Amino acid sequence: MxxxxxxxxxxxxxxxxxxxxxxxxxxxxxxxxxxxxxxxxxxxxxxxxxxxxxxxxxxxxxxxxxxxxxxxxxxxxxxxxxxxxxxxxxxxxxxxxxxxxxxxxxxxxxxxxxxKDLIVDRSAYDKIMQAGGFVSVNTGGVPDGNAIPIPKPDADEAMDAASCIGCGACVATCKNGSAMLFVSAKVSQLALLPQGKVEAARRAKAMVAKMDELGFGNCTNTGACEAQCPKGVSITNIARLNREFLCAKFQD
Amino acid sequence: MATLDSKIPEGHLFEKWSNYKAHQKLVNPANKRKLDVIVVGSGLAGASAAASLGELGFNVKCFCYQDSPRRAHSIAAQGGINAAKNYQNDGDSVYRLFYDTIKGGDYRAREANVYRLAEVSNNIIDQCVAQGVPFARDYGGLLANRSFGGAQVSRTFYAKGQTGQQLLLGAYSALSRQIGKGTVKMYTRTEMMDIVIVDGKCRGIVTRNLITGEIEAHFGHAVILATGGYGNVFFLSTNAMGSNGSAAWKAYKKGAYFANPCYVQIHPTCIPVHGEFQSKLTLMSESLRNDGRIWAPKKEEDAQAIREGKKKASDIPEEDRDFYLERRYPAFGNLVPRDVASRAAKERCDHGFGVENGGAVFLDFKYAIERLGKDVVEARYGNLFQMYEKITNDNPYETPMKIYPAIHYTMGGIWVDYELQTTIPGLFAAGEANFSDHGANRLGASALMQGLADGYFVIPYTVQNYLADELHTPRMDTNSGEFAKVKADVQAHIDELMNIKGTESVDSIHKRLGHIMWEHVGMGRTKEGLQEGIKQIQELRAEFWKNVRIPGNANELNVELEKANRVADFLELGELIARDALHREESCGGHFREEYQTEEGEALRQDDKFAYVGAWEYKGKDVEPELHKEELKFEFVELKQRNYK
Amino acid sequence: MSNPCLLSSSIGKKFLMSITGLFFVLFVAFHATMNAVHIFSPEDYNAICKFLGANWYALVGTGIIALGFIIHIVYATILTIQNRKARGTDRYDSEVRPASVEWASKNMFALGVIIILGLGLHLYMFWAKMQLAEIAGFVDEIAGPADGSAFIFYWFSKPWVVVAYTIWLTALWFHLTHGFWSAFQTMGWNNKTWMPRLKCLSDVLATIICLAFEAVVIAAFCMA
Missing domain, CATH: 3.10.20.30 (Beta-grasp domain)
Known part of the structure; x- marks a missing residue:
């Protein structure tokens, strides 16, 4: 042809x-x-x-x-x-x-x-991750992989959130320059898993604080990020981030 | 000739690693922060090593050329990661994983290293789960497994079709945690240009800041190279555009031996080349061969009609389809190992039965859809089918996929001993950058396992054993002495490149190198072809240094200069691959010499002559490198001809 | 990690926007219900006006509404300024709005401004002459403070008022269709199952409220 x-x-x-x-x-x-x-x-x-x-x-x-x-x-x-x-x-x-x-x-x-030209500096994403986008475990001394069963729907949903590739399309397309989809994807992934749940409140507060500090905008729920996300990460993750963050704050 | 001491610990195979750990030297916590460790690369091996060393308390500096440590090409691995958990109760064990890996590698890997790899594989899964890696699970909430080529058990753990991504993001999160704590300092968009050796020990590296062009020197009591493979010598490969062999090559030129460079893995199921502007090849997961049937037209005229667009795949009646893998290997059928499947596809295309410019065969799901229904096929491979359709605009549910082999992974790499230390004291190599675990062919889902094994569970021990003797080495001034000299050398190298001011772009020369490599040092190698290849590479190298054009300046972001630096090394590395292939007069794994095959066209090893690791020592510019041999002793497995019939 | 107060965070500010916003949804729903009575019985409508009047409970209510309104506007302004700053100085040369992105969601602030302008008009036309007049103890030349019906007939007999109110209510409709579900999203009460339900509920609620208001306007115009 x-x-x-x-x-x-x-x-x-x-x-x-x-x-x-x-x-x-x-x-x-x-x-x-x-x-x-x-x-x-x-x-x-x-x-x-x-x-x-x-x-x-x-x-x-x-x-x-x-x-x-x-x-x-x-x-x-x-x-x-x-x-x-x-x-x-x-x-x-x-x-x-x-x-x-x-x-x-x-x-x-x-x-x-x-x-330069079409190259931008996305190191802010790394800084947000360094603020709390992890589970605080050191190498070694962890329990067996099957020690804690995780319901399949939770594992699948965590995987969907974790599919974020950190490209920055969400910030680029958001009229507010908000990084909420990126932050919420990581917060959701780890909040859904028992391993990450332990420090979920601390993580949500730390990552949101860093995101605000770095000058990203506020989410106004336009959903443009989800529409342009190459991995189709859902804005329902943002709802979960909001929930995690507000619950954490109200407990302070 | 210097002897290669692989430093394999005493004792039975099962006890070697335990013995090593029990007797190795350690550094006390207060002293760890006085010791600097440099990690080059932030893929699975680099990120996990940097994070683990940071957790221990060492002062770590980690470097990557991308804009973030999360981008390394480990991220693109699709299928999964092997571990000997035996969660499926199907008879798996550490020994069986060890054995499969040795056999899959065509008996060209070091037993002790491979056994340690199998031993720590289970810890990797536990570690990743604890980090929040969302592995696939069954309804009971426990981890799921799938099967992969070269094994009779289901031992592959996976996270959708994005296992590499999830494992890398796990290591990246551990690394991020250490960066946040200040134990690791991360240098992004920074490329290693050379290593610095002081009094016979590796003491640091010289880097180029890719944004400002600044040449900087960094001191480290030890340096770990986790810089991946060199598949991009072939220009077209499944590697990332930036993947390069320069760090390994610079180490080689400073005295580290380069082992088995000719062991290059060619993956059978990639999307074929579509045109001259193609920049890279995309892999379709090995898992597709579980349900897809591979065929080529039986009649040459049919193949030609398809190539000319006069016929479609669906026009070829059943009896005129040649399911050549099932025909040649009835026992394993479409699930033969990668090297075997690749060669068989090439054989068909070479004989004129290829489609799509003659460089493709069909991977057909018609039969799977008839047998299982479209829903099942979609559930299993939906995301891969979608990716295929985005790239080719063909719908694989209706028309067969077209596939062809492509360069995928390099088993060869920097020679390392049991401690993953190179022949330069203080310089270590981890992950794909070293040669250690896969022999002449790597099994699917083992690359992720090796990267993380090295980074999480081997390097933190063995580097510490080395550093225990370095407590009294003070940090060195990076503005004088050997550091200043290497910086000046690097600057001179860059100036030389910038001053060529020729007429040919870096890419066009790289493409020509790729053609030479694929033609003469590719899937089927011959003595004459390799000699011709070496000659052509030398000519092309001379042309490069006379005629390459690099626009812009060296003191700014200059993508062409970055590429030129890498291609300059590929032009030398390519020759070493060809040399190694020429000297290895046998066929094994990814290395196939057409002179050495069985009557049925299978790879023929020469165990009496070549059961060794070929490690090359640099002897100077335009001087033939010297070959050193590390004999491979097989005490626990018996050498056999692989048979998949 | 320092622990700054909720309102210094982006999510905290939006939480406040959501709370005040939802409060207004309640208020306009109530207001629309009350107004709708006028279509069927101007007398009963006047009875409601009289009942509310300038009593303490109505005054407290008005005060809360006013305060909520001010918070909603102030924070909307703060957030919008921050958002414009976050967007950066260089604008895109071309931009496409994906089909799934509601037009309203990208124009909430502009819609809000239209609503405030309409509100100013509305306060002048009704509230100043009714509740305020009652407190201040003067009687407008059109009618007494409790005769809401008279004001309705007076104003909505004028075509320009009908047009102005229609524009105002359209803006309100757009604002509500996004604002309602968005408030739930911001407060974290949303997931994949509820997202389409909440969005549907938003449309239904906004349509009922705005239609109820508009029906009173049209009915009064026709009857007058």
């Missing part, structure tokens, strides 16, 4: 450094296979730029199979572009039409400052 290759116009955000003024550059690309991924299309663009003696577009990417959470582009007004439940690396060019103009922007949020 022969498919028509695409000729495209790309409007890409270029920014030299964190403190420099950014701007859009327009590039035209020819003969892109609809079977290639969005990042492979970006590779072709970069190859073209290098051959023209220009600097290639810097963008984050690594595993290119939708799990590491490194890729992060806002494509035509949507985090990870116009396909459901995929990351940018799994977005394929068949979602676009010949002659399309594609706008590519970095995540824009005060919590994720731009480092």
């Amino acid at each position: 022969e498919v028509q290759n695409l000729d495209l116009t790309l409007k890409v955000w270029r920014q030299k450094g964190p403190k420099e003024q950014g701007h859009f550059e327009t590039y035209s690309l020819k003969g892109i296979s609809p079977n290639s991924s969005f990042l492979e299309m970006m590779d072709v663009l970069n190859e073209q730029l290098i051959n023209e003696g220009k600097e290639p577009v810097a963008f984050d990417h690594d595993c290119r199979e939708g799990i590491c959470g490194m890729c992060s582009m806002y494509i035509n007004g949507e985090a990870h572009g116009p396909d459901d439940h995929v990351t940018t690396c799994q977005l394929h060019m068949r979602k676009f039409k010949n002659g399309d103009t594609i706008t590519v922007e970095p995540w824009r949020s005060a919590g994720f400052p731009v480092i």
Whole structure:
């Protein structure tokens, strides 16, 4: 089956450094296979730029199979572009039409400052995790894996929450720049499991405090995060985070 | 020739690790914080080692090139992690896991290391559960298992199709806890450029800050490399784009031996290459072979018609389908080990029976759907089918998947002794970066097991044994002496690259290297092919140093420079792989020399000549490396030809 | 870890928004029920007005409502300012609203402003001339403080008032459809099963309340 290759116009955000003024550059690309991924299309663009003696577009990417959470582009007004439940690396060019103009922007949020071009700094997520996104156990000296049975529905729900890849699409797409979906996914996962329940109150308070301190916005339940989350993490996790946090606070 | 001392402890196989732990040296808690440990890499091995050492009280520095330690490529492992829990009461035991791993590795791994791996496998599961890893469970609330290739028991623990992710996030959470406590200092977007050796011992590393381009030196009483495998020598692989062999290669050039580089695993079920701009290959889990049937057209004209789009898979009648695995290996059928399945697919395609540009065969679920119903198939493989459809736009419920083998994992790596210490004192290697546990072929679900075993349960003991003698070594000034010299060398290396100012992009040269490797050092290797490969790699390397183009500056975020640094090393590493493959005149596991096969086309080992670990020593630029042999003694298992018929 | 008070946290502030918001849902539900009486019997409606009047319980109620309103507005303003700051200075060049995202949810503050403006008008038209007049002891030229019906007929005979109220009530409808379930979500009383139920309940409740108000307006306009 022969498919028509695409000729495209790309409007890409270029920014030299964190403190420099950014701007859009327009590039035209020819003969892109609809079977290639969005990042492979970006590779072709970069190859073209290098051959023209220009600097290639810097963008984050690594595993290119939708799990590491490194890729992060806002494509035509949507985090990870116009396909459901995929990351940018799994977005394929068949979602676009010949002659399309594609706008590519970095995540824009005060919590994720731009480092260069389409690369942003998401270290705030790590800081939130360091504040409490763990179970306080040291290596060794733990009970047998089957010592505490966990109801399958709880384990499954914890797994759904744990599927978060930390890409930052939720913050990027939220009109409030809120990190609640990310925080709630971790809080929910650990609150649902008996191993994590022990310090659930402490964890919820610590992670929310860190999230607020880092300047992320407040959740207003628009649900944009869930709609754009490549892993479909549900905002009912946010309800659970709210519950955990408020219960913890009322016990103080 | 220096002798390789593997430092295997005394005693019966079952007691070696216990004996070691009982007699090793320890560091008292007050002294631990006076000792600095550097961990390079934050995957399963690196994160778990850094976290565990931090918990013990050592002063740890951990480095990764990604923007967060949570991104390392361990995250992409789908299937599961093995452990000898015997929760299923199906006859599993530590010994059986040990035996399966030795046999699966085609009898080219060190017995003592593999037994220790099997021994600590159970602790890993307990540890991960305690961390909140949401393993799959049965309705009774207990842990569930699935089966994997190369084993007769169900010992694989899993978390949906994202086991690697969940285990890595568990290790990452332990690491995050230590970073929060201040015992571990994390350096993200920082790439290791070289190691620093002072008076014969590894004392630190030199790094490049990937955002500012700054070259920095870091001191450590010990350095642990947990930097993964080198599969990206082949350009197209299932590795992450940034996965590289540079840390291991730099260690090799500073005196660490590199063992068995030719043992490269080729995974049989990947989504085939679709075009010249393809950047990476995506794996489809081994578990698919439980219910999918692999076939190619029986008639060459059918294959050609499919390639030209004149026929579809469904147009081929039953009698014209060649289920070649079932035909050749009736006992194991579609569930033969990875190396066997890969070679069989290549054999079909080489003879003109491939589809999709000639580089693919079918993995068909029609029969499973007829037998089990669509619902059951969806419940088992739904997420994988969805992923396949996103990438290829084909619906695997209706039309068979197209698959082809791809580079997946490297069993070879830095040579380490029983303590995971390299030939450079104070330099350790863990996880895929070392060569130690998988022999010539790795079994499914064993990579996660090895990474975590090394990081959680081996390194914290063995590094401590080394550090006990380092109490009186003061922290060194990283602005002078050997540190300053290595920094200057690194700077000179970068300047040299930046000053080439040629015309070819790094990627285009990397792609050409990949073609050479796949063509001459790939699935089927011959003496002539390997010699030709070596020649071509040398030519390409010369071209790289004359003609590569790196735009931008070195003192800023420069992705092309990062890639150039890595490809420069791949261009040397590729040659060593070919050399090792050339010298190993036998076929075993992932290494298949076409001259050494049985009449039926199976791998033929030469145990009398090659039952050793081939460890290469660097002798200088453009000088042939020297081979050292560590004889493998099999006291507890009997060497046999693998038979899957 | 220091232990700051609930209201300094983002979730604490939103909790307060939810509590005050739900309180208003109760209030408007009651108000709508009372108003609806007017459609069937202006006399009975006046009896209710008279019963409430400027009695102590009505005054306490009014005070609580006013306080709740101020808290709701103040915190909405604080949160909105914080949110705009968190969004950063660079805006997206293009943005697409996913289908599952309610329009109202992204415009709660703007809807709130329309509601306040409408409220100002409403207080001037009714409350100032009824409860306030009774407290202050003056009688408006339109009618006495307890003759609510007279005010209704007076105002809703004017087409511009009908239009203004319709706009106001539409804004209220949007605000309620998001606000109601959102309050439960913020207080943690939500899960996968209840999410669709609460969202449905929000729509039903908002529609009943706003229709009841609007029906009084339309009925008065027609009768006058």
